[in-house]
Amino acid sequence: MVSMGSLQEIYRTRVEGEHPETVDFVLTFKDGTKTTIRFNRDYPLRYGTNPHQPSAEYSFEESLLTMEEVKTGKSGMSQTNREDILHGCKILKYFSNPTCAVMKHLNPSGVAVEESVEESLKKAEGCDTQAAFGGVYVLNKPVDKDTALATEGHYIEVIGAPDFDEGVMDIFEKRKDLRVIKVSGIGNLPKFVGDKTIPDIKSYEGRLFLETPFLTKIRSIDDLRNRDIEKLPAIVSRREPTEQELKDMLSAWYICAAVRSNGIVFGKNGYSVGIGTGQQDRVTAVRQAIGKNEYLHGYKWYQFFNKLLDRLFDKQRYRDSLTYGLNGAVIASDGLFPFSDSIEACGKVGISAVIQPGGSVKDKEVIEAANKFNMAVVFTGERCFAHH
Numbered sequence: 001m002v003s004m005g006s007l008q009e010i011y012r013t014r015v016e017g018e019h020p021e022t023v024d025f026v027l028t029f030k031d032g033t034k035t036t037i038r039f040n041r042d043y044p045l046r047y048g049t050n051p052h053q054p055s056a057e058y059s060f061e062e063s064l065l066t067m068e069e070v071k072t073g074k075s076g077m078s079q080t081n082r083e084d085i086l087h088g089c090k091i092l093k094y095f096s097n098p099t100c101a102v103m104k105h106l107n108p109s110g111v112a113v114e115e116s117v118e119e120s121l122k123k124a125e126g127c128d129t130q131a132a133f134g135g136v137y138v139l140n141k142p143v144d145k146d147t148a149l150a151t152e153g154h155y156i157e158v159i160g161a162p163d164f165d166e167g168v169m170d171i172f173e174k175r176k177d178l179r180v181i182k183v184s185g186i187g188n189l190p191k192f193v194g195d196k197t198i199p200d201i202k203s204y205e206g207r208l209f210l211e212t213p214f215l216t217k218i219r220s221i222d223d224l225r226n227r228d229i230e231k232l233p234a235i236v237s238r239r240e241p242t243e244q245e246l247k248d249m250l251s252a253w254y255i256c257a258a259v260r261s262n263g264i265v266f267g268k269n270g271y272s273v274g275i276g277t278g279q280q281d282r283v284t285a286v287r288q289a290i291g292k293n294e295y296l297h298g299y300k301w302y303q304f305f306n307k308l309l310d311r312l313f314d315k316q317r318y319r320d321s322l323t324y325g326l327n328g329a330v331i332a333s334d335g336l337f338p339f340s341d342s343i344e345a346c347g348k349v350g351i352s353a354v355i356q357p358g359g360s361v362k363d364k365e366v367i368e369a370a371n372k373f374n375m376a377v378v379f380t381g382e383r384c385f386a387h388h
Contacts (some may be wrong), residue, residue, distance in 0.1 A: 019044070019056035026199075043069070046076040055079045059282035060198060065089060065185045070164070071172060073179035077119070077158065080105065081136060085160045085181060087258055087388075088138030093189040094254040095140060097270075100124040100307070102137040106388050107278070109256050112271035118147040122269045125154070127324060128296060136160065140186050143168050159212070162186065193217045214257055221246040224378050232381025236367055241376035245330055245353040249378060252332035253355050261334050265287050266351070268329040273297070275386055282335060286342040290326065290349055297324040328352050334384045336360040339370035347373030357383045 039058035045351050048055030057079070059066075067085065084103035091101045095113050095276045100120040102110045110127025114120035117139060126130045134157050139147075148171040150222070151159070159172070160181040172180055182332040192215055199210040218224065218233060221282035224246050226234045235241065241249065252267035259265060264285040266274035274293040276285035304325045327350030337343060343354065343366055354370055358379030370377045 019054070023058055023147050030288065038054075043077070045082065046062045046078045048240045052081075057082055062198065064188045064190075064198075065183065067160070068184070069176065069179070070169065070182050071180035073157075074177050077179055077181075081158050081179065082134035085138055085183060088136065088160065089183065089186050090258040092138060092186050092234065092256055093191050095251075096187075097195070098141045101138045102127070102132045103138060104134075106259055107137060107274065108255060108258065108275060110272055111276075112252075113251060113316040114270065116146075117141045117144060121168055122150060128275075128292070130296060136332055138183070145171065145255040148172060152284065174210050182192050189210060190215060192219055198246075213343040214386065216253070216257065217382060218250065218253060218380060221250050224249060229379070232379055233381055234381075235376065236363075236379050237354075237375060237377035238371045239374055239376050241353050241378065245376055248330040249332065249355040250354060253380065253384070256332040256334050258386060259334065260388055261385040262335040263384075263386065265292065266290075266325075266326055266329045267332065268326075270323070273324045273326060273329050282333065282337060283339070283342045283345065284354060286333075286345050287333070290345060291324055291326065294349075326350055330355065332356070334386070336383075337366045338362060340365045343373070343375070347375065351375065354378070357381065 010239040019041060020321065021041050023039045027035045027037065037060060039060055041056050042059045043057040044056040045057060047053055067082070082096045083106055087106045088101040088103045088108070091108060091111055092099050097113050098115065098117045099111070099113045101108050102124045109131035112120045112123030115122055119370045121137060121139065134155050136158040137156055137160070139161040141161065142165055143159065143161045144165045145167050148168045149277060156178060158179045158181060160183045162184060163182065164180070169180070172178055190213060195215055196212050197215065200213050202209045202211070224233050224235070229236060230232055242253070248269070251270055252265045254268065255272055256263050256265040259275060262279045262282050262285045264276035265272055266289055274289035279285040279288060317326035329351055330353040331346055331351050333356040336357045338360050346354070347369070353376040355378045358381065360366060367377055
């Protein structure tokens, strides 16, 4: 019989595989010209997606993003750890204010844009404290001592940031399992239509796909104010969105572009309050996000005794319901709503605004459902699916 201790040692063992120092892709164009793209092996990973899968990381010579291992932790990083950092950067690149993305299995569990690095980390973690356990925390600003101290007592696998203030690594060195990565170049990553890009390369069972990365045409909230449906993005609802709703729509849209499709993001005051991801149909992604929010932060306002008891005996839950509750939040959807069922579900929990691509044969019904709940609706005219 294998003991639990033995199993843990097996999982901690670095898996060695045969990985070449360089990998060259030779591109041949229609006119006969050829270009060689060279990828250099950067990092021998602890393991790939699962412990029995050897893996190594390679980088393109012209990559805009660099990752430097500052602290290895007890046994180095897995492929998923590194991928979580990269997917976190897909979100952080859109924000100039201090922002933290807590990543779990290539999806964000919480994202927050705040005035300080410490608050962004706390809010991002608070979006979903359950999923944040063992997560990868990625920040777009240097980590200061207050932020480092705020992570004490929390199980975090990896922290990635552009830099670390003096004294921060002294705090982190006390935690044997924590891995720390210096991530440079987040702000240089392409994000808008017209930006110069490097193709995404994916390989499945001997077949190769080269794809231009997702780039959005929505650069600011000014792009969301338009009322002309012929010039998407456009407001298509009876009610105009408020300034705060426009800001939350934009943030939620940027976050949603890094969520596995079918993807849904509820956002409020600059942070996510619910994420539905990887579902086969859209309404299930919506219900998943609503259900998890209600499980973690729900508050039964309509039950007087529950309200009174919670306020008297569970003050933290009461505060969370105000901070992370769905009432007054916006919803971003990476694809169109084919039916009004998702809007009906959102209206019942107090969602105030919707940002989605539009283009369904039942758009009229969807808009009518939103108008019934006095929701503001913006059609983007673009989809932001991510299948990773």
